[in-house]
Amino acid sequence: MTIDIARLRRQLLAWYDQEGRTLPWRIRPEDRIAGGPVADPYAIWLSEIMLQQTTVPHATPYWHRFLSLWPTVQDLAVAPRDDVLREWAGLGYYARARNLHACAIEVATDHDGQFPDTLDGLRSLPGIGDYTANAILAAAFDKPASVVDGNVERVITRLHRVETAMPKAKPEVRKLAAAIADPDRSGDYAQAIMDLGATVCTPRKPDCSACCWSFACAASAVGDMERYPVKAPRKVKPVRRGTAWLVRRAGRIWLRKRGDAGLLGGMTEVPSSPWLETGHASEAPPLEAEWADRGEVRHVFTHFELRLAVREGEASPGWEPDSGYWADERDLGNEALPSVMRKVLAARRS
DNA sequence: CAGGCGTGGGC
DNA sequence: TGCCCAAGCCT
Numbered sequence: 001m002t003i004d005i006a007r008l009r010r011q012l013l014a015w016y017d018q019e020g021r022t023l024p025w026r027i028r029p030e031d032r033i034a035g036g037p038v039a040d041p042y043a044i045w046l047s048e049i050m051l052q053q054t055t056v057p058h059a060t061p062y063w064h065r066f067l068s069l070w071p072t073v074q075d076l077a078v079a080p081r082d083d084v085l086r087e088w089a090g091l092g093y094y095a096r097a098r099n100l101h102a103c104a105i106e107v108a109t110d111h112d113g114q115f116p117d118t119l120d121g122l123r124s125l126p127g128i129g130d131y132t133a134n135a136i137l138a139a140a141f142d143k144p145a146s147v148v149d150g151n152v153e154r155v156i157t158r159l160h161r162v163e164t165a166m167p168k169a170k171p172e173v174r175k176l177a178a179a180i181a182d183p184d185r186s187g188d189y190a191q192a193i194m195d196l197g198a199t200v201c202t203p204r205k206p207d208c209s210a211c212c213w214s215f216a217c218a219a220s221a222v223g224d225m226e227r228y229p230v231k232a233p234r235k236v237k238p239v240r241r242g243t244a245w246l247v248r249r250a251g252r253i254w255l256r257k258r259g260d261a262g263l264l265g266g267m268t269e270v271p272s273s274p275w276l277e278t279g280h281a282s283e284a285p286p287l288e289a290e291w292a293d294r295g296e297v298r299h300v301f302t303h304f305e306l307r308l309a310v311r312e313g314e315a316s317p318g319w320e321p322d323s324g325y326w327a328d329e330r331d332l333g334n335e336a337l338p339s340v341m342r343k344v345l346a347a348r349r350s
Numbered sequence: 351c352a353g354g355c356g357t358g359g360g361c
Numbered sequence: 362t363g364c365c366c367a368a369g370c371c372t
Contacts, residue, residue, distance in 0.1 A: 051368040058358065058367085092356025095370075129370045149368045167352090194368060203366065204361085234364085235353095263355065302355055339357060 003159075003216055009182040009189070015212040016192035021199065023047075024060060026139065029188060038187055041115040041140035042073045048132045048139075049100050053093060056198075062091055073115070076101065077108035085266050085336035094267055094338070098260070099127030117141045138190035144183035147190040148174050151197025156180075157229040158201060158219035165230040173229075201225075239305045243283050244272040244344045246294065246312040249326070253345075254315070255335065256324030263301070268335040270344045271324060275306055286321075289313030294347040299340040306340065310347045 022028055025047035027039055046066055050059040065087060070076040076084070081101050088097035103125045107115055115136065116122050122133035130148070137145040148156075153166065156177050162169050182189040200211045208220045219225045247254035258269050273283040285291060294310035327335060332345065 048368065053355090053367055053369055054357080055359075055367050090357075092358090093369085095355065099370080127370070131369060135368070147368080150366085151368070190368095198368085265355090300357085302357090303353075 003180075005180055008180055008213060008216060011212040011215075012192050012196065013182065013185055013188060016188055016195060019199075020188075020192055020195050023056065023191075024063065026191060038142045039140050041117075041136065043067060044140040045073075045103075045115060045128075045132075045136055046100075048135050049096055049127055050091065052096060052132070054091060059091070062087070072113070073104050074108045074113050076104040081266070082336060086334065089267065089336050090339055090342075092339075094265055096127060098266055102126045103128065115140065117143060119145075135190060138186040140187075142185075142187045144181070144186050145190060146174070146178040146181040147194065148177050149194060149197075151194045151201075152177055153229050154203065155193060155197045155201045155213070158206075158225055159213060159217050161218040161222075161224075162228065163230060165232050169229070237300070237303065237305050238277050239307060240275040240277050241307045241309070242273045242275040243309045243311060244270045244297070245286055246270060246310060246344070246348045247287065247289070247315050247321075248312065248329075248348070249315040249317075249319075251329055252326040253329050253332075253348075254321050254324055255327045264338050264340075266336070267338045267341070269338075269341050271321075272308060272344075275308075277304075285311070285313070287313070287315060287319050289315060292349070294349070297340070297343045297347060299343060301340075308340075308344060310344055312348055 017029060020028070025039070025043050032038070047059070047063055050063055066076075069087065070079055079101070081098070084101045085094065085097050088094065091097070106125055107113060116125070117137070119133050119137060122128050122136055123130065128136070134145040134147045137143045138147060153173050156162070156173050157169065160176055162172060162176075164172060196211070196213070200207050204226060206225050208214045208217070208225065211217070211220070214220045219228050245254075254271060256269050256271050258264050258267050260266050271286060291311040291313045294312050297308045297310055299306045299308070337345070
């Protein structure tokens with residue numbers, strides 16, 4: 001069967017003009033100045049990086065904070081990377097922060113501070129993949145684009161009842177989505193279809209009665225919306241265990257900076273034993289001290305669950321760590337502490 | 351290219 | 362409580 005693409009576009013944009021959300025980084029159609037810039041590409045880019053796998057409520061305060069600290073891409077480019085990581089702490093997926101800084105430097109130095117306005121130009125920058133490049137193209141430059149994020153995947157797979165499981169269905173979904181994307185109101189269309197997925201065509205209990213696309217939706221027609229997108233079964237999450245050592249002395253605490261690559265790369269940590277799925281039974285403390293049990297910190301990462309036994313001890317006057325540094329406990333706000341390490345620190349005696 | 355890579359909220 | 366989910370990217 002064929003789909004009335006013109007009607008889909010018309011009804012989606014009409015719905016968006018009426019019901020679309022106002023988001024801090026977006027300029028609503030009615031607030032735009034004819035001939036003026038559609039939006040600040042830097043602010044749009046910043047929002048898109050923060051929103052990768054992250055909810056709008058979680059990302060929004062970070063977006064405001066970053067813009068106030070670093071109003072332009074040049075400001076961000078010359079900022080110390082540790083400052084960027086510190087401000088990103090709590091947002092997760094810290095490779096995004098490392099790439100964010102690298103991207104700012106590249107735009108500032110190689111592109112004269114101007115974000116590229118082409119798909120290939122954007123895609124070549126660190127941290128910008130297919131989705132983000134299209135999102136910037138649409139939101140910042142109003143150029144023809146097709147954004148395919150999780151929302152769009154859900155809307156499109158339901159519209160067409162795509163039976164192929166994700167992520168194998170991605171090429172098919174991309175093609176179906178591109179056929180509908182409106183090149184004439186690219187920015188509004190991109191925001192509209194994501195809004196539709198976020199507020200109407202939701203993962204559970206979608207509100208088809210309020211959906212401007214229900215007239216054409218194959219899944220809604222048979223009442224089997226929640227079947228889509230089809231996904232492969234999840235794998236079980238292993239448990240890793242270790243011991244974190246809270247070493248204190250005279251109002252200071254022993255901290256370390258993690259290596260750049262991998263989990264929590266570049267972030268601050270409380271020193272700990274390796275995190276292992278098996279064994280580890282008797283991990284030797286890093287120094288001789290009287291160790292107090294501070295319970296267990298549990299933290300769930302994307303691909304494993306961590307259970308850290310927390311022990312606290314006071315270092316003798318002569319002892320110095322062979323790695324890391326002493327941090328004043330009043331200055332922990334200056335540290336790039338991921339959430340799991342905040343939990344560990346919160347377990348210490350106050 | 352399947353898997354590594356955070357976090358917090360909803361139910 | 363445990364599971365699912367959220368505007369993905371990189372290797």
